[in-house]
Amino acid sequence: MPDKHVFFFGGGETNGNAGMRDLLGGKGANLAEMANSGIPVPAGFTISTDVCVDFYKNGGRYPDHLKADVVSAIEKVEKTMGAKFGDPADPLLLSVRSGARVSMPGMMDTVLNLGLNLKTVEGLARKTGDERFAWDCFRRFMQMYGDVVLDMKPTDKDARDPFEEILNAKKEEVGAEQDMDLGVDDLKELVERYRAIIVEKSGVEFPEDPIEQLWNAIGAVFNSWNNDRANTYRRLNGIPDDWGTAVNVQSMVYGNLGDDSGTGVAFTRNPATGENHFYGEYLMKAQGEDVVAGIRTPRPMNRLQKGDADVPCLEDEMPEIYGELDTIRLSLEEHYRDMQDLEFTIQNRKLWILQTRAGKRTGFAAIKIAIDMVREGLITKDEAIRRLDPEQLNQFLRPVFDPGQKHRAIDEGRLMARGINAGPGAATGRIVFNAEDAEKRAVEGEGVILVRIETSPEDIRGMYAASGILTSAGGATSHAALVARQMGKVCVVGAKEISIDYRQRTIVSGGITLAEGDHISIDGTTGEVISGMIETKPSEVIQVLIDGTLDSKDSVIFRDYEELIGWANGIRTMNVRANADRPDQASAAVAFGAEGIGLCRTEHMFFEGERIDWVRRMILAVDELGRKEALSKLLPMQREDFHAIFEAMGERPVTIRTLDPPLHEFLPHKEEEIAELAGKMGVDAGWLADKVTSLKEANPMLGHRGCRLGIVYPEITEMQTRAIFEAACDLTAGGKKVRPEIMIPLVGSAKEYQLQEEVVRRVASEVMEDRGVDIEYLVGTMIEIPRAALTADAIAERAEFFSFGTNDLTQTTLGISRDDAGKFMDDYIEKGVWSVDPFQKLDQDGVGTLIKIGVEKGRGAREGLKIGICGEHGGEPSSIGFCQRTGFDYVSCSPFRIPVAILAAAQAALEGDGEGS
């Protein structure tokens, strides 16, 4: 254990610095750092974490010379602050706070106003000229001391704090509504009552000696490291028990000492827009809580911020203080190289900075600040990239509600429910309950919100037509959420409070009943569901990139976005591809910067127009001949699709997956639909109904799907291959270059892969020979069931690429159907089985281990095997980090996730490949 345990800070002098976080705790290191940088922090000292560790080892005893060190530190504080601890004439008051290596907000204890007693309270009253203030401080201190040091705060949440009870009784006696209504005499009496209850409950006297107060408070803070809340918090957050906490003892300063005192909170830049100007609020003759409490309206910092408003601002009221603050602002940013959120107090025209930390900001602001700071030379591009949360880029893509209108709606009681924010953005429109109505109304030019208990592939056209999707069931990776994200649709799922009645065509929630055709508004960024209309507008980035309704040079936001993406592109080493099934999705993907398609699900095209009829005929064919006839009708349609997608993608690789879902998904299930189809097919409706039933599966996820379809019905794979290569040949003959990559789904063994690969290569050769065209193409496979990863060496002998389908791989590796996980998901997260939904963030311990086995075995058998990911995790930053460390060549995600993936890939590249492989 080092010799030095007490670290002074203040008056531009200190023994510590920001690098000493382990020893001084986060808060202590930060205070030292500020003092070091000449920031006027109220003087104080930090007792190091190793004293805490030692304290526990030695049964609550302190190191020998600690007392002496503290005494000498107090003397230094007294000298710096010009007041004396325990001096009735000019009392120095102290705060005593915990401060661990990492923040454990609210878990440990704090004591304020320490040093007050019956004598110093009078000194404080004289010094501040505010007797009421002094006695109120004293009363508060006694309560904190009793609660924290003497452990009088009840642990049972429902039990009342004895001090609160006395306070309330007193207020009732004198008819006071607020604490503020109590007079000096009331407060004096409270102090006496507090003193009595302390003796009664704890059996000890309240100590008048400030030094005794101090040591007891320090001991209490050390003890609070081991209270139940703190222990639980550490266990949940994986913080070792033996880190210990530091104790920070700091001079109190007051912003409510008179007209030349005040307090405020400020940001070094605008946290909403990111603009580089001082931005904040303050109140004169006030304490910090008054600024937040909202009883008095705080004032703007400066003229710029105040604009035309007829209010004072600090720049005018106290120009010299404002000037000092503005200088500090610049030096803080220079020092911390980030936008800071600082708290300050002006005590009798003397400025004190109480705290500074990185300021919270919107996505827009985060990006603007990062970009500006690079331009200002404050940080490097790498730092800018590292610092951002990739998810913040979503804010650039989503339509937004007019904020004023939305708040008004909520104030009016129109909030119906909060669901899961599955597709960020804002949408408003008329309620419809099924895909057909959605399409019909949309064609008529109306914005609609498709409201379903849950969605299925049959709803896809309706989801396309709708402005937004709202479901009452399902989770963040339900069908609705998945498809909505891919489409870039606003979507709220799992809004459980909403009860949907399809027959009555109404929804009920929060006392509000809405019928079909009524307006509803959903905020997919927050999950809020609000009745009635709220205006929205597309984001500027979308207007430039997708809609083409805005010129990039007219959008500062877009240019910022573009610059940032450019930097990320320069840094990242993995490619970013899109999961795109349609030409418009492909175009959007390219606009967002996709370098190829990582997953084109051919079956999503099957629902368009009349195709579904032919798909159904194919499925229901009684023999190969019937199946081939239906397939021959589908061939030209699929060829057209692929033609358009290839065209949109240019020379970029396009990975096309052969038919994957269980055939049952394509069939009609309602009696009248079956009857209609039977009519079209000229078969008996009863026979058809039986056939539909016979295709039902106990566990469709694990049933007859994926390559199992193509192996039993090779003619399906043949048709799809033919469509792909006919389209590719057409374009190649026209002088274009295309790069198809055929991907076989749900492979579990080398033999399955081989059987399908043979079909693909045979048909590809036939088509190319027919057309006299030669096309470079790859054949590869998805790795989405555990056995594929476990036998990846055998599969890679033939497969030219692997694409990890982490949706299904997560389902099979965890043995969890994501459609059914809702029944226990909440319990599992609450009980700590999962820290996060494994369908959102890749389960690196389980699924990740399997992926590593797959990569290792695959590359062992085929050097340089191309490896990607096309599950939902391909657009999720922590999972992208895993892919980088595991040596992936690319990630693939929904078009609208591409900016996020680009930024995450750049961050992953900066993190390096080392740790995981």
Next chain:
Amino acid sequence: MPDKHVFFFGGGETNGNAGMRDLLGGKGANLAEMANSGIPVPAGFTISTDVCVDFYKNGGRYPDHLKADVVSAIEKVEKTMGAKFGDPADPLLLSVRSGARVSMPGMMDTVLNLGLNLKTVEGLARKTGDERFAWDCFRRFMQMYGDVVLDMKPTDKDARDPFEEILNAKKEEVGAEQDMDLGVDDLKELVERYRAIIVEKSGVEFPEDPIEQLWNAIGAVFNSWNNDRANTYRRLNGIPDDWGTAVNVQSMVYGNLGDDSGTGVAFTRNPATGENHFYGEYLMKAQGEDVVAGIRTPRPMNRLQKGDADVPCLEDEMPEIYGELDTIRLSLEEHYRDMQDLEFTIQNRKLWILQTRAGKRTGFAAIKIAIDMVREGLITKDEAIRRLDPEQLNQFLRPVFDPGQKHRAIDEGRLMARGINAGPGAATGRIVFNAEDAEKRAVEGEGVILVRIETSPEDIRGMYAASGILTSAGGATSHAALVARQMGKVCVVGAKEISIDYRQRTIVSGGITLAEGDHISIDGTTGEVISGMIETKPSEVIQVLIDGTLDSKDSVIFRDYEELIGWANGIRTMNVRANADRPDQASAAVAFGAEGIGLCRTEHMFFEGERIDWVRRMILAVDELGRKEALSKLLPMQREDFHAIFEAMGERPVTIRTLDPPLHEFLPHKEEEIAELAGKMGVDAGWLADKVTSLKEANPMLGHRGCRLGIVYPEITEMQTRAIFEAACDLTAGGKKVRPEIMIPLVGSAKEYQLQEEVVRRVASEVMEDRGVDIEYLVGTMIEIPRAALTADAIAERAEFFSFGTNDLTQTTLGISRDDAGKFMDDYIEKGVWSVDPFQKLDQDGVGTLIKIGVEKGRGAREGLKIGICGEHGGEPSSIGFCQRTGFDYVSCSPFRIPVAILAAAQAALEGDGEGS
């Protein structure tokens, strides 16, 4: 390449032996071995496989001195046989046959009667005194020569052989029905027509020179190594192309040369019963095919075999030949140390042995022979164990049909279908279509066959009541098959031809319609379904061990069985446990030699009596209180179950799995059942129906089941733990020792295991403290989803044992629902994706790899971790071998599989642990 290419055999002299299989091929090595042992084989020689390899390398050329070697070998054959190749006076005729290292039946070519021409045919006629025979041989030889050597056999299956066409035309001309009806002149003319067609089709003359015939035939056999059929066969069976085939040239002998000639087939012991006496059939003046053809009735070998029948036997007809044969029989067994199946020909009172090989036998015979041979000192116990197929032990356990009655029924056209033989044995009874009727009729003392499209847990009571179970859907591991095997019930599943109409209460198949109450018979050993009654009887082993209706000393069969099991128990190193859910199953398991229960599924008890009502109330409870009330009703019932099971198992460990299946499985689904339950519960039927629907899952296999139930509803685990420990305490207090092992199902992470383990240990401590009793117990987990194996190190930190649940582990690792695999299973096996159903034999490459990871990680974290298997594979011999190699402590299987598992475990122990780990 070695110098020696031609290996003579015959006349008690030879250059080869049985160890030279690689060089001489299987047949050649065997002929050499027989010649070596003084067996009178017709003389001949083998051209070694390396000549074939060389032949292909050198474009069809032979080694330099091969011709000379062959000529000198022929001279030796001539000398031994006393005839001359090509000598018109006394022609030696030869056969030319392929013979690879391993048998490739029917894939390569053979030429018989080689050496005939217009001169030697006359010699043969004179020598045999049978002109017709001689010309018929010649005609046949020409056809074989044309087909094989000149490649005239059409490759298209539908095309006719030109020789057959000529033969048929001739028969039509002369009005002959059979080949036998053709006279000498007809045959002579056929020879000329054959000669003409040979020139016409092949462009070459039929060679009169026997030496030319011989070389061409040898070349043809070498060439046939590379024909399409042979290539395909090799690819499918993994036989290397570069092994090559040997060619065997051997003297022809004839059993039809007159009254002192004959031919026969014999077994050195009785292949049906295993009794140690000569057993076989022969015909005088006949060729081998006549014995098999069934036109003439063959005669028994000896007096013992003939019994009271009034027919001649070889022992009487030709006592000296019979004596010679009987001597050969003993020397063959001594030499090959196994029961042999031999073919012999008597040519003019001279005995020739044409072939000997290990004889096929029934399970009974196999075991009796193995035991007898050990007793005779012919083989060791280890050899006896190694040689048996463990599945043969099943024949000791199954009731059997009276064979005569069954054949008669099939002859009468009563065979309705052939399904999958899922539960061996024979059962006959009246048709019922549901569990209730099965129970009702069974109570009335009637044997019933439960006929269902497929079964579900609701049918279990009916399955118990039934004598046999027949389903039209599902595979070898369907619910019906699985439960039937565990119960030891006769069962045929997937009898697709049968169409079941529940409403009409009829089944239709093969033109037969049966109604409810009609008799039906099913043979679970063969899969046959037969209308009407056939008598059955329980096996003697069952009569002794389970029924107690037969004293072991009165059953030779039982004593043989017992002795064999005793040997196996002495050899094996893994323990064998049973999967048993009920006291009667536990008793049966002990009777069969189980050393504990490896899997007791608590939920199987849930369907008994009134329990299901309380189970349903528990599931449908709206809150924890309601759930606890229902659980309190179930507690005493479960306690009783466990009490009885513990009692049956004595000191043996009993592994009890906490609740596993999706709750939905316990609920009623029919409207009237729901209404009835609603009545009992006093709730609205509509509400109940909604509740039942809301519990439905998209993929129940991957849904809210296993420990996920116990984690969301810990009170269920609490109740089950309490029931287990209350029962255990009762017995312990009564002076008995019990060893409960609590097993948590479907664990996917250490945290899940911990949450459930905490509940179990807490409740166990509570109960033991209450009762003042201390019980040794273990808590462990099933490893049945991939993530559990991948994170086995973390799980093993707390878990005291692992039991691999390979049913679910196979489903998740392969991503295949076994309930749905039927749709592609046949295609997959046909196309070679699987060589065998992975739900029957463990997929060692995929699932096995995961198991090895789990074992390694588990034992890495906890030395000596106890490891077992309780999936269906635990009773399957090849999977048991895997368990041995992977270091398992025990296997667990259905009670009725225990004998098989014991034998397989002994075999596995003999194989050793080396290769797999």
